[in-house]
Amino acid sequence: MSAHANLERRRQAIYGWLLLSPAAILLTLFAFYPSVATLWSSLFSRGTRRNPTEFVGTENYAELFADPTFWIVVKNNLLYAGVTIPVSIFIALSMALWANGKIRARGFVRTAYFTPTVLPMIAAANLWLFFYTPGLGVLDQIGSLFGLPSVNWLGQPETALWAIIIVTIWKEAGFFMIFYLAALQTIPEDLKEAADIEGASRWTYTRRIVLPLLMPTTLFIAVNAMINSVKLIDHLFILTKGGPSDASKLILYYIYEMAFAFFDAPSAAAMTMMVIAVLGIVAAVQFLYLDKRTHYQ
Amino acid sequence: MKSLTKFMDSFGAILLAIIWISPLLFAFWAATHSTSDAVNLNLFSPWTLENFRVAWAGAPWLKYFINTFMLVTVILIGQFVLTTLAGFAFAQLQFPGKDYVFILVLMQLFILPEVLIVENYAMISRLGLFDTILGVGMPYMASAFGIFLMRQAFKGVPIELHEAARIEGCGLLGILWRVYVPLAKPTYLAYALVSVSTHWNNFLWPLIVTNSPETRPLTVGLSIFGAPENGVDISIISAATLMSVAPLLIAFLIFQRQFVQAFLRAGIK
CATH class of the missing domain: 1.10.3720.10 (MetI-like)
Structure with a gap:
């Protein structure tokens, strides 16, 4: 009997590793090895024909910290995250409350909110180009109705990043809405009835009952919005290319430029390591929150 | 009072919905009109599929x-x-x-x-x-x-x-x-x-x-x-x-x- 159990255990181990191996190989090739290789190459100097690469320790990092563009990009990305995260959460919540309520044309409203989610960021950027173009763009046309001067939204440092931020919010709010919508549908009807009997206003009901019940969803969405604030940069390629004078450049775009336009792989690697560190912190926070959420259930 | 808030809800929701799909609507408008009609928002200008033909031939x-x-x-x-x-x-x-x-x-x-x-x-x-x-x-x-x-x-x-x-x-x-x-x-x-x-x-x-x-x-x-x-x-x-x-x-x-x-x-x- 024990011999049989032993055989079965060994069989399971062999099968387990066999089934796992294709995924394990690809994960190693395209996630684990590249992560280690990035760390490794961030510690070496950039090789030229005369000077071969050599170990320089944290010099690449020090150089990056001394690079004023790096700090502009970091500041831009913090502003990008600091605005897109709360605003898209707020809009997503408003959308969900409306789309869940008894309103007219609910089907149309839901579709309209969600549609940007299925569009590629590049297409979204092209659509918005029509709004932002100076002189011809829709925004300028509306402005001229009120006698406002033409504004080059994408071409001046004060507005370029904001134009980028608006496109991002437009793209992600409808996606976040569906998670709120699903969560709203799990709130029992009798809570609303009880609140009505107690004479609570709609605002009180929303603030005291709905929002706390939506808290786990809000945290989930916040983590996703945070990841998006690193990841969503495609529209930069169409709208501003990070300009004018780096005013709308974000970290991932700068990494791309470093590596594929300036061929400075060590600096790109050092910056990548910092992004991975930030994502790691986000991950840790999410794990902690996931632990907490299980207590609700 | 109640019907007023209900109306305001519908109004706000639909307004936001229109704002949200307006980039797509404008693109549709621009794609089906000549460039000058499109940028002048000339509402009664003729429709055309010419832009699609040119775009398709361009790549x-x-x-x-x-x-x-x-x-x-x-x-x-x-x-x-x-x-x-x-x-x-x-x-x-x-x-x-x-x-x-x-x-x-x-x-x-x-x-x-x-x-x-x-x-x-x-x-x-x-x-x-x-x-x-x-x-x-x-x-x-x-x-x-x-x-x-x-x-x-x-x-x-x-x-x-x-x-x-x-x-x-x-x-x-x-x-x-x-x-x-x-x-x-x-x-x-x-x-x-x-x-x-x-x-x-x-x-x-x-x-x-x-x-x-x-x-x-x-x-x-x-x-x-x-x-x-x-x-x-x-x-x-x-x-x-x-x-x-x-x-x-x-x-x-x-x-x-x-x-x-x-x-x-x-x-x-």
Whole structure:
């Protein structure tokens, strides 16, 4: 009997590793090895024909910290995250409350909110180009109705990043809405009835009952919005290319430029390591929150 | 009073909805009118399909469509095979080291493929896959997210069915294929919708590893077509943009419920 159990255990181990191996190989090739290789190459100097690469320790990092563009990009990305995260959460919540309520044309409203989610960021950027173009763009046309001067939204440092931020919010709010919508549908009807009997206003009901019940969803969405604030940069390629004078450049775009336009792989690697560190912190926070959420259930 | 708030709700919701789809509506407007009529918002100007004709002739769109189609297909097949096998191993088999490997897989969830573009590019070149569709798709095949999703789906399968199939003389792979895979159909559908719409829209990675019209997907083709250096005007860009989003957009409008369900299922694990 024990011999049989032993055989079965060994069989399971062999099968387990066999089934796992294709995924394990690809994960190693395209996630684990590249992560280690990035760390490794961030510690070496950039090789030229005369000077071969050599170990320089944290010099690449020090150089990056001394690079004023790096700090502009970091500041831009913090502003990008600091605005897109709360605003898209707020809009997503408003959308969900409306789309869940008894309103007219609910089907149309839901579709309209969600549609940007299925569009590629590049297409979204092209659509918005029509709004932002100076002189011809829709925004300028509306402005001229009120006698406002033409504004080059994408071409001046004060507005370029904001134009980028608006496109991002437009793209992600409808996606976040569906998670709120699903969560709203799990709130029992009798809570609303009880609140009505107690004479609570709609605002009180929303603030005291709905929002706390939506808290786990809000945290989930916040983590996703945070990841998006690193990841969503495609529209930069169409709208501003990070300009004018780096005013709308974000970290991932700068990494791309470093590596594929300036061929400075060590600096790109050092910056990548910092992004991975930030994502790691986000991950840790999410794990902690996931632990907490299980207590609700 | 109550009907007033109700009216205000409908009003606000519909106003926001109109604002939200206005970029698409304007693009549609611009694409179906001549450039000067489009920018002057001349409401009674004649409709035309000329912009679509010019845009279509301006780039190898058919090739781009086929490339994107091949790309999402290759990725989806790879993902289905790899995540099914790995998800099954994690869900139903006991073997030493399983928990550690699972934690490693979960870690990949947070190292975005987008962040590792530099090293992944080096890896693809080393494998000789630069400028191939397989090279664009490969980094996404062993998706940690998919493995996690499949593991959850397989965990929900009653063990009695597994035992019954075994008594009938089914081997392990037979059980996986005949019992687990059919029961996880809704998860496969959800995963397919999320995967296809993600990769149909993906841009940065394909931009880096493709270098010719032979492999370039739609998004990269569109970005090159619309580049200001090419001096294409707004009506033609709008036509090209609508053309390239049309298949996914139409599919979404028809299967809206399934799309939303898929994203929900994929998000809330």
